[in-house]
Amino acid sequence: MKHTLAVLVENKPGVLARVAGLFSRRGFNIDSLTVGVTEKPDISRMTIVVSGDDRILEQVTKQLNKLIDVIKVSDLAPEESVNRELALIKVSVDPDTRSEVMQIVDVFRAKIVDVGAKSLIVEVTGDESKINAMEELLRQFGIRELVRTGMVSMTRGIKVVQTEK
Amino acid sequence: MPEKMTGAKALVESLRREKVDVMFGYPGGAVLPIYDELYDCEIEHILVRHEQAAAHAADGYARATGRVGVCMATSGPGATNLVTGIATAYMDSVPIVALTGQVPRSLIGYDAFQEANITGITLPITKHNYLVREAKEIPRVVKEAFHIASTGRPGPVLIDLPKDTQTEMIEFDYPAEVKLRGYKPTFAGNEQQIKKAASEILRAERPVIYAGGGVIISGASTELLELAEALLAPVTTTLMGIGSFPTAHPLSLGMLGMHGTRYANYAVQECDLLISVGARFDDRVTGKIAAFAPGAKIMHIDVDPAEISKNVRVDVPIVGDAKRVLKSLVKYIRAGQRKSTTEWNKKVETWKKEFPLGYKKDGLKPQFVVESFCDVCPDAIIVTEVGQNQMWAAQFFKYTKPRTFISSGGLGTMGYGFPASIGVKVGKPDSVVVDIAGDGSFQMNSQELATVVQNDIPVIAAILNNGFLGMVRQWQELFFERRYSSTCIEGSVDFVKLAEAYGALGLRATKPEDVKDVIEEAVSSGRPTVIDFVVEREENVSPMVPAGAAINEIMNLE
Ligand SMILES: Cc1ncc(C[n+]2csc(CCOP(=O)(O)OP(=O)(O)O)c2C)c(N)n1
Numbered sequence: 135m136k137h138t139l140a141v142l143v144e145n146k147p148g149v150l151a152r153v154a155g156l157f158s159r160r161g162f163n164i165d166s167l168t169v170g171v172t173e174k175p176d177i178s179r180m181t182i183v184v185s186g187d188d189r190i191l192e193q194v195t196k197q198l199n200k201l202i203d204v205i206k207v208s209d210l211a212p213e214e215s216v217n218r219e220l221a222l223i224k225v226s227v228d229p230d231t232r233s234e235v236m237q238i239v240d241v242f243r244a245k246i247v248d249v250g251a252k253s254l255i256v257e258v259t260g261d262e263s264k265i266n267a268m269e270e271l272l273r274q275f276g277i278r279e280l281v282r283t284g285m286v287s288m289t290r291g292i293k294v295v296q297t298e299k
Numbered sequence: 300m301p302e303k304m305t306g307a308k309a310l311v312e313s314l315r316r317e318k319v320d321v322m323f324g325y326p327g328g329a330v331l332p333i334y335d336e337l338y339d340c341e342i343e344h345i346l347v348r349h350e351q352a353a354a355h356a357a358d359g360y361a362r363a364t365g366r367v368g369v370c371m372a373t374s375g376p377g378a379t380n381l382v383t384g385i386a387t388a389y390m391d392s393v394p395i396v397a398l399t400g401q402v403p404r405s406l407i408g409y410d411a412f413q414e415a416n417i418t419g420i421t422l423p424i425t426k427h428n429y430l431v432r433e434a435k436e437i438p439r440v441v442k443e444a445f446h447i448a449s450t451g452r453p454g455p456v457l458i459d460l461p462k463d464t465q466t467e468m469i470e471f472d473y474p475a476e477v478k479l480r481g482y483k484p485t486f487a488g489n490e491q492q493i494k495k496a497a498s499e500i501l502r503a504e505r506p507v508i509y510a511g512g513g514v515i516i517s518g519a520s521t522e523l524l525e526l527a528e529a530l531l532a533p534v535t536t537t538l539m540g541i542g543s544f545p546t547a548h549p550l551s552l553g554m555l556g557m558h559g560t561r562y563a564n565y566a567v568q569e570c571d572l573l574i575s576v577g578a579r580f581d582d583r584v585t586g587k588i589a590a591f592a593p594g595a596k597i598m599h600i601d602v603d604p605a606e607i608s609k610n611v612r613v614d615v616p617i618v619g620d621a622k623r624v625l626k627s628l629v630k631y632i633r634a635g636q637r638k639s640t641t642e643w644n645k646k647v648e649t650w651k652k653e654f655p656l657g658y659k660k661d662g663l664k665p666q667f668v669v670e671s672f673c674d675v676c677p678d679a680i681i682v683t684e685v686g687q688n689q690m691w692a693a694q695f696f697k698y699t700k701p702r703t704f705i706s707s708g709g710l711g712t713m714g715y716g717f718p719a720s721i722g723v724k725v726g727k728p729d730s731v732v733v734d735i736a737g738d739g740s741f742q743m744n745s746q747e748l749a750t751v752v753q754n755d756i757p758v759i760a761a762i763l764n765n766g767f768l769g770m771v772r773q774w775q776e777l778f779f780e781r782r783y784s785s786t787c788i789e790g791s792v793d794f795v796k797l798a799e800a801y802g803a804l805g806l807r808a809t810k811p812e813d814v815k816d817v818i819e820e821a822v823s824s825g826r827p828t829v830i831d832f833v834v835e836r837e838e839n840v841s842p843m844v845p846a847g848a849a850i851n852e853i854m855n856l857e
């Protein structure tokens with residue numbers, strides 16, 4: 135079972151190492167981890183996707199809360215949140231395949247952000263399954279390079295992840 | 300107008316504000332400015348002979364007094380030498396603040412001379428740590444460090460101070476309070492949960508209380524006694540919980556687990572309610588976890604929410620400080636009507652009569668040495684090393700008060716006891732302080748004889764000298780066909796001469812008849828003393844639950 139945690143942390147050096155270290159030390163697996171500053175410059179937000187049963191999730195949450203620099207940990211329910219990831223995919227093209235790739239990009243409402251003689255860079259945003267599907271379809275042309283940001287997630291509606299622990 | 304001063308002076312001033320009166324340390328290049336400040340300041344600095352000892356001494360001071368212990372080392376090797384001591388304190392939730400020097404900020408990351416990334420190294424063994432980036436942070440960081448170390452579930456905090464922050468000038472302004480939005484330990488238990496727990500307890504027919512180090516940390520011994528007596532519930536403690544409940548009390552079951560009493564383990568296995576207070580279901584306690592307390596509901600009172608349901612499934616959790624939770628629990632219990640436990644108390648009594656702790660009295664037995672200390676100085680603070688000596692000290696001394704049994708439980712650090720006893724004696728100068736030691740463990744930090752002699756710290760190192768790394772030998776005897784691979788250390792050193800070489804008193808006992816005399820001589824001498832008790836070489840710690848077995852699968856090795 136996958137869980138998406140929104141973790142508000144102090145925006146200070148070393149905090150990422152504390153969080154990542156905790157996961158490896160306690161044997162928890164991270165599927166993806168992203169971090170960036172929030173609307174408050176002194177607070178960063180991590181989105182951590184972990185897999186594990188409820189017992190593991192409980193331990194992860196409690197151990198995270200024990201870190202002094204962690205301000206708040208929330209488990210975001212998938213059906214109530216917007217999940218997004220961005221990928222850049224460099225695809226090989228030649229005069230014959232170029233238009234076919236562009237069609238796929240169109241259908242996916244993705245973007246071509248760089249055009250070279252023998253390659254294109256495709257930018258695609260969406261949830262995990264959309265990006266996987268895009269990757270699958272482009273594979274036949276030859277993917278030269280692929281980079282994904284990891285997931286970010288936000289609860290739908292007026293509810294927010296607050297800093298009060 | 301805030302006063303202008305250097306970072307080093309600000310550090311020392313901050314320590315004074317935290318009411319530090321003694322610290323343990325060892326100097327070096329990266330802490331020279333701090334040592335210069337200490338030269339004429341009222342904080343006493345005890346110079347050890349190895350930084351590991353500074354950390355253990357700070358730890359012993361903290362365990363004996365309940366206050367924060369402070370140790371200091373230089374950058375690089377000084378800092379890494381503290382690591383074992385910090386890890387020891389971390390595993391047993393001991394509040395210490397470790398100060399380390401660091402190379403100047405401009406050199407950090409360049410593999411400078413005596414640079415070690417000590418905040419990185421200690422990340423998993425500190426409750427929190429700091430790398431000071433600007434001198435003006437020093438007062439706030441010190442304030443936070445002492446607060447974090449001593450509140451909630453206590454633990455070590457390290458502050459790494461680059462040398463140039465020690466000489467930078469700042470305006471000293473000590474904060475009145477800490478502001479940590481990410482750190483708010485829960486002290487009061489949830490009242491509804493406590494009520495629910497009380498009604499659960501009143502329904503129990505075979506209750507057992509399982510008390511850990513948390514009871515001592517929280518100062519909850521009185522409340523524990525009240526709970527036990529209100530319920531007539533037997534009480535067993537972990538190694539860390541020794542002293543939280545008087546060993547000689549009729550409801551005491553002594554220690555449980557691998558080398559616990561038979562009756563404690565039987566009682567836990569057959570109880571219908573296990574009330575855990577400030578303990579963490581360590582594998583040395585539970586044995587085979589799936590077979591632990593099979594018929595019991597489990598109640599868990601702990602200040603650290605992460606301990607709840609970490610190792611065993613808990614039926615009634617209460618997060619809060621043991622003292623406060625027990626206080627209100629007792630109130631509800633006294634107001635209610637409990638089930639009769641007469642049958643249960645009788646059964647436990649029978650076990651106690653049938654399976655007492657004991658040993659065969661032939662030759663000079665290590666257990667007899669421990670009992671003799673109990674006879675001669677019953678109010679002594681007992682510190683231990685690790686191994687058989689530690690278990691005998693746990694089993695055969697009758698503890699009456701908290702903070703009188705001091706031992707490395709979680710990490711099991713050989714070499715802990717002697718330097719820890721330095722901190723204990725400094726914190727409790729009026730108590731007799733005895734390190735019950737093994738010949739192997741003592742040699743891991745025997746250089747501290749120089750420290751106790753130079754500073755006139757009259758601790759007694761009582762070496763149960765069996766010429767073996769005894770506990771490992773015991774396992775080899777039982778599980779490796781007596782193949783004593785690298786465990787014989789006979790003839791290592793003449794401990795009496797070693798003591799004398801340092802200027803300490805050296806005594807020896809080879810017969811049971813000598814034991815009381817040498818103990819009395821050591822106590823009355825008022826000098827740092829080493830006693831070499833030449834004990835039976837292949838005595839085993841009994842009873843024993845083999846690793847991985849259920850705790851009622853007990854071997855009798857008497
Ligand atoms: C630093 C360290 N190294 C190794 C061990 C493993 N160990 C546990 S008990 C023990 C033997 C201790 O020997 P001694 O101090 O003579 O005590 P005895 O068991 O003989 O009483 C050893 C080697 C340890 N606990 N700590």
Ligand SMILES: [Mg+2]
Binds near residue numbers: 739763765766768
């Ligand atoms: Mg030995």
